[in-house]
Each structure stands twice: as structure tokens, then as C-alpha cells.
Amino acid sequence: MSTGKFDNVPDRRHTHSLKWGKYEGRDVLPLWVADMDFKSPREVIDAAVVASEFGNFGYSKCPPPLVDIVIERSQDLYDWEIDPRSIVWLPGMVCALNVCCRALEKECSQVFTQTPIYPPFLTAPGNFDLPSERIPMKLEGNRFTFDFEAIENLATCPGDLFMLCHPHNPVGTAFKKEELIRFSKWIIEKELYLCSDEIHCDLILDSDSRHHPIASISPELSSRCITLMAPSKTFNLPGFGCSFAVISDPKLRCKFKNALQGIVPDPPAMGFLLAEKAYRFGEPWRKELLTYLRKNRDLAFTEISKMPHLHPFNPEATYLLWLDARKLPTANPHQYFEEHGVGLSDGKDFGAPGYLRLNLGCTHKLLSEALLRMNNACKALS
């Protein structure tokens, strides 16, 4: 296995890290919440040092070079042209998911989402008393995707909201262009709004897949769509709170901005600054990261495939690996693995009890140790 910058990680114990603090004082390897153990790109760290030394931490505005790089990058990487007026800055994506529901609560009679799904998709509609309907994803081969039959038979009303996660957390699907085209046609025909959370778009692991922003599929779809993006997963900056929505339709953008009013602040100065540095200088780092994550994914997928009672799904994107532990002869697989020294995310929080999610954003060494522990835990039950 390769060595290098991703093998040398800071010791996050005793740092009030959410991920590592959960198991403070216990010998449990934390492979749960979606942040990575790696250091961010050098240019990002250097910029943070300079900004800290400057010593003034007053309010700030979005730096124009950040807008320039967002536009340039989306054109280069995704062949997607963004009008600078359509960008709305936000301090986080979870709040953005909630703001989408808030913005549309008056005209929306229900919110649709596909399960399993990142938990805030399940809770956001209820925060605004909106009923929600979960559509289980369809397993084709060993890949989860849209269940078009179920989707196309849904009873919808114009103005309802569909919340899509693309690429998908937790199952790791990078939706194909043909799939997005079919789904977009349905959204347009039913006159729905779409919130597309694309926070994992820069983390496509399969070399033959690529990310297609759904708003780039057609102007008709774009006019009904709120796309959410951020540098936070890609460059490991979630603690600095800087994300953005892209909303091309001025009326929809106005509704979204009204829903933010007085409640959601702008990103902090450091968030803006580091987002710009990461997007501008982080491309070589991101490519190395993908190589490292691919190795982790391949290792985890191969090893878990051999473990009794477990069935893994190979993520095409994200640094998250979803696995079916329903055949494990224990009442609570999540707790069982914790007792055997591995802290995973519990599928029940994603609307899928009996499943687990493993975070691959760690060193090969830590992952290998976790896989060994999981294997021993599985064997103890066979």
C-alpha cells in the first residue's frame, strides 16, 4: 500500500472532534460521521495560518474570486454553466435542506425522497409540518438506483418537492445521465420542485463514471431546481461552514432567500476564504485523495465480501460504504460492532434498519485494523 500525505494524519483524540470524541476513552475505531481524518490541502492550511495571524475576525463578504472559481470549476469539471446571480451562500447543507422545505412549505403538499438516505432528508420536512413519502431505491445487480416504476406511479401535486441526493449518501450511487434525464422528465411533467444535494459530486471513485449536475440536464429542469454544493466533503472543511445553492429561476431563488432571512447567517470569513483556496489550489490534492480512497474502497469491499453474514455495496462515489448486515445473527449489528471495537453509522437512522455505513476517509492502517476487528466479530457468530 502507498504511503504519503494521507497516511500521516493528526491525532484527533482529545480535540473535541465529533467523530473521535464519541468513543473517547474506549477502544472503538470511529468510522461513522462523514468527515475524513486527513489534513486539508497545504494551500488551505497556509491560508488559514495567514488569516489567523492577521488577527482581525470581523464580518466579511463573499470574496469575488470565490465566485469566479466556482463558475470556472463547474464549467471545467462538469460542463455546467452557472450564472453568478444564481449563487446563494450558506453556512451548511443541513440548514439548506431545511431552508428548501421552508421556502416551499406553502405550495408544497408533500416531500418525496428515496431511502435509504442521509438522515436530515428524513427530518427536514417534518420540521415544517410537511408530510413526506419515502421511495425505497431499487437494487439492480449490486447497485442502488431510482425505482422508476414506483416514482412514476406516485400521486403528486404541482409544487411538491423531491429531495434528491446525487451522488447518493449512503449507497454511493453516481446517477447516470440517462437516469437523470428520465427522472428530470418526470419532475418537469409533474411540475415538481427539486432539491438536489450534490455535496459529494467531487468524489467520484469509478473512473468510468462522472458527475452530471442535474440542473445541467435541461433549462426546464434547472428552473425547478435548487442545487446544493460545497467544498466541505471534498477538501475536509466541514468545520468551516461554507456551502452554496445554485438556483437559476429568479422567483424560486427569491423564495429561498426569503426563507433564509433573519435566520441563516452567511458563511464565516474563514469559510469563504478556505473554500476559495481549496477550489483554486486543491485539484492535485483531490486527485491524490481519490486514488487513496479508491484503494480503501477496494480493500473494504473485498474484505467485507468475504466476511460471513455481511454484504457490501461498492460505492461509485463518496467515501462511504453501505453494507447489509441483516443476516448477522444478532439483534443489533451496530451495537455488536461497537462492542467489537468498530463504530459505524447505524442504517436505522437512514431509514434502513439492519444496514450499516462505513466511512472510508481514514488511513489504510486504521481501515485494515477495523476490517480485522469486523472479520473477527463476524466469525465469532458463525
Ligand SMILES: Cc1ncc(COP(=O)(O)O)c(C=O)c1O
Ligand atoms: C448528502 C449530505 N448532505 C449534507 C451533509 C452535511 O452538510 P453540512 O455539514 O454542510 O451541513 C452531508 C454530510 O455528511 C451529506 O452527506
